[in-house]
Amino acid sequence: MKCGRCGNPIKKGEEMGYHGQILCEDCYMDVLSPAKICDPWATYIAKSASDKEITITELQEKILKILEETDGVETEVLAEKVNLKLSDLQREIATLRHMEKIRGKMKDGKKIICL
Ligand SMILES: [Zn+2]
Incomplete structure (x- = not known):
């Protein structure tokens, strides 16, 4: 199975359905975020909005703490x-990614979430 957006192969069981498309986890998180990370203007708006309106929930704080402790x-x-x-959780991760609090990276061949 290949991702309908970036074309990367998706591991069995990790396919995400979105509007009839099959997406990998990364693309799925991307489409869930209203603004694309590569769009500087959207990022700017998200940033200025996050200063005023968006507060981190208790749950998101917990996630950040775990990521801090576990690296x-x-x-x-x-x-x-x-x-x-x-x-x-993926919804929370998408929100935190949107706020540029966390990011995904590869470690020992596995995809992990980190600060
Ligand atoms: Zn993809």
């Missing part, structure tokens, strides 16, 4: 730690 973990591990469904 980055896999999404599945994080979901277990905060006792959340993967789909719910």
Whole structure:
């Protein structure tokens, strides 16, 4: 299975459906964020908005703390730690990514979330 957006192969079970498209986790998180990270203007707006309006929820604070302590973990591990469904966690991750609090990276061949 290939991602309908970036064309990267997707591991079985990690396919995300979005408007009839099959997307990888990264693209799925991207389309869930209203602004694209590569758009400087949108990032600027998101930043100035986050200063005024967006406050970090208790749950997001917990996620950030875990990431700080662990130096980055896999999404599945994080979901277990905060006792959340993967789909719910992905929404939180998308929000935090949008706020530029966290990012995804590869470590030992696995995709992890880190600060
Ligand atoms: Zn993709």
